[in-house]
Amino acid sequence: MDSPGSPYASSPESAPKRSQRPRSPTPDDKEKSTHIRFLVSNTAAGCIIGKGGASINEFQSHSGARIQISRSHEFFPGTSDRIVMISGEFNLVIKAMELILEKLLAEAEDSNDADTRSKVRLVVPNNSCGGIIGKGGSTIKSLIDESHAGIKISPQDNNFAGLHDRLVTVTGSFDEQMRAIFLIVSKLLEDTHYPPSLSSPFPYAGVNFPGYPGVPVGYMLPSVGYNTSNYGLNGNGGRYPNNKGRASAASPQNGQDNSVTIGVADEHIGAVVGRGGKNIMEISQVSGARIKISDRGDFITGTSDRKVTITGSPESISTAESMIMQKVSSSLER
Known part of the structure; x- marks a missing residue:
């Protein structure tokens, strides 16, 4: 059953066959707590925070979700990007994601930043990626078919001991990205191992850089x-x-x-x-x-x-x- 009133619910005309379609959240699911993490540049993080925290407070007020951003020196291992975490009930998380992406896309249009306009990189635990991929890739294919977005999952990065997250890159227009994110988070709701929340957007205190055994990232x-x-x-x-x-x-x-x-x-x-x-x-x-x-x-x-x-x-x-x-x-x- 699709979520009533959701702008990212499937339309019968464009949806694949019912047996292949990802399950959208039920009314009960919509009230479940969940979270989503994604990467942004330092510049984009500043845009989300706003002067004196004005923008992030507005996003939280309008969506009802909680938004946290890793500190200026806390980057996702192997990148120079910070992590944004949105947590709360399913619908609130999706609303906050929509508000943030709209803001970032508007800024990217002004600065002619094609990279920001075209993709979102979600951070997903490695043991939850199997559910997104599905048997023989069937689930990810249906997610792509239904959203019309590009969805790619990075291989597990063995360069960083203790890193158990992978990047799920979503490409396409704003509506295609949001539809794909809606479906991916819906899929993660089904995963009993996917935590409803994390205490910090940056849970990498024990991740070791190559050649630096025991050196905690960002500490x-x-x-x-x-x-x-x-x-x-x-x-x-x-x-x-x-x-x-x-x-x-x-x-x-x-x-x-x-x-x-x-x-x-x-x-x-x-x-x-x-x-x-x-x-x-x-x-x-x-x-x-x-x-x-x-x-x-x-x-x-x-x-x-x-x-x-x-x-x-x-x-x-x-x-x-x-x-x-x-x-x-x-x-x-x-």
């Missing part, structure tokens, strides 16, 4: 091998174990971020940057700090150390420094 790392006890808004930094590194912290003015410059031996810069910039991008994503490395030949006076400038909150700077030193230590061991 502060312990200091590695050097003293940072003097760090503070007006303090001076400690020294690295080889005594070459020097750090200085600038006192922030008018609420601006801290900025710290450290020295890294020229021969270890490659390990910090990584192939194609992979390592430094990962460090920036996990820590939430901005990192700039001086040009070749631009050394700290009297040394052969390149200048690595880290900008952000004290916590993000400390995290970035720790990760940089782990890269340097690994390079020294090799």
